[in-house]
Amino acid sequence: MGSGKSLVKRNKGAMAWFLQRVTALYLFVFLIAHFVIMHFVGTGEVTYETVAPRLSSPLWKAGDLLFLLFALYHGINGLWQVLEDYIRGRGLRLFLYAVVLTIAVVLLVVGTITIFSVNPVK
C-alpha cells in the first residue's frame, strides 16, 4: 500500500476520513477538559483577572488554536460531505462549496485574531 503522502496527492478520501476521526477524538477530549475546567476546577467568579492569565498562556493558546483548526475542519468536512451526498447539480454544488469555504476562512481569521488578541497582563 502507498504511504500517507501519496494518499493525499491522489485525494482518494482516506485522509479526509482519517482526519475526521482524529479531529473528533481531539474535540471530544478538549470539550471534556473544557467542561471540567469551567465547572469544577475554576470555581469562583469569572472576571478578567481570573480568565486573562489563563488565555494568555502559550500552552492554552496552542490548545485553543488546535481546537479552532480541528473544529473548523471537522465541521466543514462534514458539511462538504453533506453537499456531496445531497446536492446533485454541479453548478449549485460548486457555489455551495465556495460559500462553505468562505465561511471557513472568515471563521479561521476571526478566531485566530481572537486567540492572539489576549496578551499577558503586565
Add this chain to the structure above:
Amino acid sequence: MEIEKYYHKSDALVVGTGLAGLRAALALADAGIDTITISKVYPTRSHSVSAQGGIAAAIAHASDDSTELHMWDTVKGSDYLGDQDAIEMFVNEAIETVYEMEHMGVVFSRMPDGRIAQRRFGGHSRPRAVYAADYTGHVLLHTLFEQCIKKRVRFFNEFFVLKLVYREDGVVSGVIAWDIRNGGLHIFNAKATLFATGGFGRAFKITSNSFANTGDGLALVLREGLPIEDLEFVQFHPTGLYRLGILVTEGARGEGGYLLNGKGERFMKNYAPEKMELAPRDVVSRAIQTEINEGRGIDGKDYVYIDLRHLGAEKIKERLPQIRELAMNFVGVDPIKEPIPIQPTAHYQMGGIPTTKKGEVTKDSQNTIVPGFYAAGECACVSIHGANRLGTNSQQEAITMGRIAGEAMAEFVKKADLFSIPEQAIEEAEAYVRKYLEGNGSVRPAELREKLHETMTNKVGIFRNEKDLSEAVKEVRELEEQIPKIKVEDKGFIFNLDLQEALETENLILFSEIVAAGALNRKESRGAHYRVDYPKRDDENWLKHTLAWKTPEGVKFDYKPVVITKYQPQERKY
C-alpha cells in the same frame, strides 16, 4: 411499422444463462472461442439461482461413498430409464465439477477441519450432497457469473429467441431474437449454438419454477421439426409451500425433517419403510398425494406438514435459513415453532432435447447428430435422469454437461465453417412478432395460460389415466387453435412484457401437447410417470426412450433403446 434488424456474428452462441449456459460460455472463453451469450433475463435472475439443497458428487467426505454407488443410486432412481454410459461418465465428472467450482470461489459449507461438508438427500444411499446452507444454486450461479465477467464473456441480456435457424441442409447456424428492451430483430449467426434454456414448470398451476421457465427452448426445437425425448416424465417435488408451490428444499428432509399427515403420523412408513422421507421424489410425491386423496391431509385439506421443529433452532438457522425465511414470509409459519404446510409442486422435466454424451443434439432413433447444435442442462435429455431425477443431480448435470458441451463446441468450431442464415428464416421470425404487434386478438395470454394450468395440473399430474390424458390432449389442441386470437394490448417496442407473455404462452401450449400425448402413449408406470390404469413397470414393451415430433396431424412417436451397461433392471424398492 419498421422493425430494425441487427446482425451479429460469432463462433459460438449460448442461449440461456443458468448454470449450464454460463458454464458452457466459460469453457468456450477458456478455449479462446469468440462467444455470444443470450438470455431473456439478466444472468443472475436465471432460475438456477433458486436451487437450494446441494450438488451431488461422491467425494466421500462424510461416508464411504464411491462413484459406483452414485451410479447405482442414479440408475435405480431413474427407474432404469437413464442411459448408463451417460450416468457413468456423469458421476465421474461430478467430482471434478465440485472441486473446480470450489477453485472458482464457491462458498460451500464446511466441516470443522475445513473440508467440504456433505448432507443426505433423497434416493442417495450416502450423504453426497455438497451444499452451501440452502443457497447452493445461488452461490454456484453467482460464481459462474463472476467468472464470466472475469473472462469478458459477451452478454446480450433481455433478448427473447424467436427462431432457431435450422437450415434445409440440416445444419443449425444461429438464432433470431427479439430485443426485449428496445425492440428490433437481432440475427445471431454462429458456427455452433447451444441451448441451455431450462425448464417448463410454468405449464402447471402449482410450480416451484420461475416465471421465466416456459420451456422456450423445447418449443423452438419442436417448431423446426426436431424431436423431444421423454417429455412425459415430469418431476413433482414433494415439498412446495402450500398453494404457492415455492420450493422447500429436500435438504430439509436430508437434515432430518419429518412428513406428517392430518393424523400426525409419519406416513412415509407405509410407502418406503426403509428410506422413509428420504425416498426418491416420485415415491414421496405419490405418497403425499395419496394421503391427500384419501382424506388424510391436514384437516382433510390438500396439504400435509413438513416438521422441522425437532432439529432445533440452531440447526435450522445454520443449515436452512432460506427455508425459514420463505416459510415466515409466505405462509406465516416459523419452522422453529410450527410445521410447514406443503404440497407437491411441478419442479423439473426429466426429458428434453435429445443429446449425446457430449451435448450434441440428435434428431432420430439412430442418434443422428444435428451439426452445429448443442444442448445442456434441464432443457436437454442425455439421459442421465431417466424417468425420475434424484435431488442434487440436476445442478450437477447442468454444470458438468455445460462444461462438456462447451468443450465439445470449442473443438467443433475450430474446424467448422460458418453457414449463413437464410433470408426466409428472418422473414418468418419477423412475421412471428408482427402477428402480435399488428394483430387484433381478443383473448388475453393469461386466460389461455390459466386454462392450460387447469388441464395440465388436473389431468397430467402425479396420477394419470387414459381418460384424463385423452381429454388433456384434446384440450391442449383446442388451446392451440386459440393462439391466433391472442390479444396483445401493448403495441410498443420497449420492454413489451405483454408481447413476451404471448410468445411464452404459445411456447407453453406447443410443448404441453407433447407432454400429455407422451403420457397417454406410454402405457406403463415408471418413475415420475404413474398410470393408474397401468400401475406396473413394463420393461418388455417400454424400456425405451420416447422421441416425439410435433406434426400438423398431431404428435408422432418413435423410440430409442436405453443404454444398459452394468445394472440390469430389477424391482425398485425403498
Add this chain to the structure above:
Amino acid sequence: MKRKFKIFRYDPQKDKKPYYKEYEIEVQDGWTVLDAINHIHFYVDGTLAFRRACRSEICGSCAMRINGKNRLACKTQIKFLGKGTIKIEPLPGLPVIKDMIVDMDPFFKNLEKVKPYFIKYSPLPDEEQLQTPEEREVINEAAICILCGACTTSCPSFWANPDYLGPAALLKAYRFIFDSRDEGAKERLEIINDRNGIWRCHAIFNCTEACPKEINITHYIKKLQNLAVNSEF
C-alpha cells in the same frame, strides 16, 4: 378486499413525461405486491411492465419502490402495507426504461469495477482449498447478496454521485477481500480505496435498511474502511 394502487407509468414511445395511474383491484389474503401487479398486468392493463422471475426472494429481479421504500415486490405482503393507496415506482437513481423497469447496466458496470471474482495466484490443490466454518462465516452473509440493487439505489451518495461504486459493489469487494482463500485483496483495495469507493460511504444506513436479505451492508463497508486505513497508515 379492494385495494388501490398508484403506479408510476412511463413509456418513452408514447409519453412525454412520466405520470401515475391508479388501479383498484380485489386483493386476496396472502398476496404480495408482485401478485397484485401481476394481476393488473394479466387482467386489467397489459401495457404495465416490470421485471420478475423467481417470486421467492432470491433472483433479485423485482426490486422497486413501494410506498417510498426500496423492496422486493415478491417479498412485500400487502397486508403489512397499512390501509391506504399503495404507491409503486421504479428504483430511484437509475435511468427509467419503462414503468418499473430501470436500466441496471450502470449497476452491473460498477460491480464489474471491483474485480468481483475469485483471484488466486498460488497453485491450486487437487482437491478443495481448506476453509474452516469460522473463516467461511466471515463472508457467509455477504455471499448471499442477490444483486437486486435495492441498496445502491437507496443511497443518497449514489443518487448524487453516479460514479460512486455503491453498497452492492462494495459488499462484493468485501465478500472476496475477506475470503480466507482469495489472494486479490490488495488489487481490489486499490480500486475501492477511492473517493468514489469506500470513502463515499458516510454511514447513512439506507442500504442496510433497504436490503431484502437483511445484510448489514454498512457494517461491511466500515470493515473495508478500517482495513484500508490500517494498511495505509
